[in-house]
Amino acid sequence: MALNKDFLKKIKEKxxxxxxxxxxxxxxxxxxxxxxxxxxxxEYGDHSSExxxxxxxxxxxxxxxxxLEKELRDINDTLKRIEDGTYGxxxxxxxxxxxxxxxxxxTSSACIECKNKFxxxx
Numbered sequence: 683m684a685l686n687k688d689f690l691k692k693i694k695e696k697x698x699x700x701x702x703x704x705x706x707x708x709x710x711x712x713x714x715x716x717x718x719x720x721x722x723x724x725e726y727g728d729h730s731s732e733x734x735x736x737x738x739x740x741x742x743x744x745x746x747x748x749x750l751e752k753e754l755r756d757i758n759d760t761l762k763r764i765e766d767g768t769y770g771x772x773x774x775x776x777x778x779x780x781x782x783x784x785x786x787x788x789t790s791s792a793c794i795e796c797k798n799k800f801x802x803x804x
Contacts, residue, residue: 685770685781690769693769693784693785693788694761694764696788697757697760697761697788698761700753701754701757701758701761704750704753704757705754707750708747708750708751708754711743711746711747711750712747753789756789757789759789759791760789760791772792772793772796773791773792774792774793775793775795775796777793778793779791779792779793780793780794
């Protein structure tokens with residue numbers, strides 16, 4: 683099943699919009715240090731309770747940053763697959779990924795059968 687141009691355009695626009703949102707969230711949460719996004723360490727004060735809050739907030743921010751970076755990586759990989767013509771093809775079995783799956787989760791790189799097979803082994 684070849685995906686039509688209108689469908690691909692709709693998916694690409696959705697991904698590019700999500701990419702912008704993720705990049706903005708990362709920018710709000712981090713500062714650029716070379717090619718790496720470093721998480722901003724909060725400064726609440728010098729009391730031990732404030733220090734504990736700083737560490738908890740930082741820990742949460744690092745977790746959020748890692749999640750945002752993974753989502754951004756998935757989107758960039760998907761945009762590359764759209765450009766090189768491999769979008770919609772399962773990376774494991776090379777069969778077509780259903781259009782419904784791609785509409786629900788545009789960054790899918792595996793068909794449902796392979797995803798279930800490999801997820802159940804974990």
